[in-house]
Amino acid sequence: MDTNSIDLTVTSPPYDDLRNYNGYKFEFKKMAYELYRITKKGGVVVWIVGDKINKGNKTLTSFKHALYFQEIGFNVHDTMIYAKKNTPFMRSNAYTNGHEYMFVLCKGSPKTFNPLKEPTVRSGIEMLVHNKGADANNSKVLKELKKEKTKSNIWYYAVGLGGSTKDKIAFKHPAIYPEKLAQDHILSWSDNGDIVFDPMCGSGTTCKMAALNNRKYIGIDISKEYINIAQKRLVDTLGVFA
Numbered sequence: 001m002d003t004n005s006i007d008l009t010v011t012s013p014p015y016d017d018l019r020n021y022n023g024y025k026f027e028f029k030k031m032a033y034e035l036y037r038i039t040k041k042g043g044v045v046v047w048i049v050g051d052k053i054n055k056g057n058k059t060l061t062s063f064k065h066a067l068y069f070q071e072i073g074f075n076v077h078d079t080m081i082y083a084k085k086n087t088p089f090m091r092s093n094a095y096t097n098g099h100e101y102m103f104v105l106c107k108g109s110p111k112t113f114n115p116l117k118e119p120t121v122r123s124g125i126e127m128l129v130h131n132k133g134a135d136a137n138n139s140k141v142l143k144e145l146k147k148e149k150t151k152s153n154i155w156y157y158a159v160g161l162g163g164s165t166k167d168k169i170a171f172k173h174p175a176i177y178p179e180k181l182a183q184d185h186i187l188s189w190s191d192n193g194d195i196v197f198d199p200m201c202g203s204g205t206t207c208k209m210a211a212l213n214n215r216k217y218i219g220i221d222i223s224k225e226y227i228n229i230a231q232k233r234l235v236d237t238l239g240v241f242a
């Protein structure tokens with residue numbers, strides 16, 4: 001792939017050896033280096049990753065990945081959280097794991113940021129602090145509360161059928177992420193017509209959401225089986241595979 005050619009990558013690697021994806025080998029450092037090379041200046045890579053627990057000890061592979069990306073030149077623009085609204089109980093001596101990391105890596109500073117908004121909790125007119133002087137006297141004025149604010153960097157999604165997607169075929173892949181998660185990143189870090197890439201596209205979630213949001217997409221997976229699923233899903237839901 002060409003150097004400096006990709007606007008945005010949204011992807012999720014195999015997590016340690018939690019699932020073996022038919023035994024394919026995943027060379028993290030090589031992939032990290034190539035992602036840096038092909039990303040445009042100001043382009044973003046969203047790296048979504050969790051950790052395995054080895055005999056009661058979390059691997060922290062997620063953090064090791066983030067540190068390595070930083071070492072090879074990416075700015076770690078944000079460490080976001082993908083929080084799952086519904087998760088099965090997993091460990092008797094720890095809280096149920098309900099999140100993964102979404103590292104937002106950038107080659108320089110993001111050339112695109114379209115912040116997603118959410119409604120403010122309260123609305124209407126309220127006495128708001130206008131000026132806090134050095135004497136600690138607050139002058140208050142009656143003002144309209146803003147109706148919405150920029151979202152926080154903790155994003156919540158329902159997972160599973162109907163949550164991640166309604167496409168039954170996607171569940172032939174063992175580890176998909178929610179369509180809305182991919183879409184939220186695509187809208188935040190890219191514009192219409194930009195190229196969105198997923199080098200480990202699995203069931204094709206990133207590709208589908210890129211196409212639905214008028215972006216171009218490139219999806220790669222080492223498994224022919226998963227590529228077949230992704231292609232069929234794209235044809236079923238978009239009517240075309242291009």
Ligand SMILES: C[S@@+](CC[C@H](N)C(=O)[O-])C[C@H]1O[C@@H](n2cnc3c(N)ncnc32)[C@H](O)[C@@H]1O
Nearest residue numbers: 021025026176177200201202203205221222223
């Ligand atoms: C966590 S899954 C991605 C799932 C995807 N985000 C989705 O929503 O369907 C990781 C994917 O990485 C693929 N993979 C593993 N090693 C790879 C490699 N060396 N090159 C490309 N893809 C690889 C696996 O086949 C698997 O589909």
